[in-house]
Amino acid sequence: MATTGLDPSESERRVWNLMNPPSALLVFSGLLTLAHPCLGKNVTAQNQDELRAAIKSAKPGTTITLAPGKYRGGITLTRLSGKAGAPVIITGADLKNPPRFTGGTEALHLSDCTYVTLRNLHISGYPGNGINIDDGGSFGTPSHHITVENVTIENTGPKGNHDALKLSGLTDFTIKNCTFRGWAGSAIDMVGCHRGVIEGCTLTGDKEFTESSGIQIKGGTTKIMVRKCFFNRAGQRAINLGGSTGLTYFRPSVTDYEAKDITIAGNRFLGSEAPIAWVTAHGGHVHHNTFVLPDKWVMRILQESKDPRFKPCHGGVFEHNLVVFNKNVRVFANIGPGTDATSFTFRRNAWFELDGSRKPDLPAHESDGIHQPVLKIHGLLTGQMKFSSTDPKLKQVGADAL
DSSP: OOOOTBBBBHHHHHHHHHOOOOOHHHHHHHHHHHHTTSOOOOEEEEEEEHHHHHHOOOOOOOOOEESSSESSEEEEEOOOOBBTTTTTTEEEEESSSEEEEESSOOOOEEEEEEEEEEEEEEEEOOOOEEEEEEETTTTSSSSEEEEEEEEEEEEESSSSSSSEEEEEEEEEEEEEEOOOEESSSEEEHHHHHHEEEEEEEEOOOOOOOOOOOEEESSSSSEEEESSSOOESOOSEEEEEEEOOOOGGGOOOOOOOOSEEEEEEEEEEOOOOSSEEEEEEEEOEEEEEEEEEEOSSOSSSOOOOOOOTTTSSBBBEEEEOOOOEEOOTTTTTTOTTOOGGGGGGEEEEEEETTTEEEEEEEOSEESSSOOOOOEEEESSSSTTOOOOSSSGGGGGGSSSGGG
């Protein structure tokens, strides 16, 4: 039977490969992409007016490259949409000298956007929010497939409830390798967000700012992973796994929890009144993290919403974590009324007191806990903090084990 172009024989494949090596195919494919009339192109913006014009004309596949320099904030992107494999990208040209956004109430506001990437930007000194990404108030059509990468947001606030990165009604998103310094509310605040990853970020608090939390996960938020981040005195609660949200803000609708299916893994925490707080949460898996010198508690388990439709905070799992503490921790787990703290699971955590030898007092029995292991401490007060031990059990514990 004769072969066709849709189903070539093996010999035809070999001839095609000889005539069209991989490099040629890539070049040919790239030419097709650039020539396709439905895809965007690369645009360079040197100033504010050029940036606004480029955003206005952007289409799927457009990359807007910003030259170094100062740009004024107050830029709103409404229904800016790329496509899978062809996002709209707004990026600084030089990672070492990123464009700097200053002036106005907030730098960037993305509303009802899809497939957009923000990369290599520096945002500083906003009294409202640094970056605000939301669904435009249409809860049924969330913003989705947004990436924020290599972005620095600092000095947000300094007082009140103002977030460095505010996310409301966002799904399928990535926040990667970002830096947050000094904020008034949360460094990253999520309300009704789903299927997101926050990875490799550094959050550093500043005592001049009213920092409530480093990362807040509330308003019916589900399926969030926070991994391999460094929380350096990042607010009173470094991670607020849950919260207290007005019922009209839940997305897509009111549930019986503030947060569900949240994973906190491979992170390093230094300081904070409580590094982890479960608040009106359903579950939450906290594993393979390193906690160093909490100011007051290792964790909190709270029920801040009094509405009877919400189930008691329950079902969290705390395992394979390394906790290095001192006499500042008098109560290991602060338990609020109306919670189901006994439903929590504790197993295979290592506990090391610098100025004593106490075992933790937890709301439920811990299985296979490790107490006062022999540790060598390296870089105790830095993001590179590491712990080594000859005890084989320690190889599976803490951020270094992930």
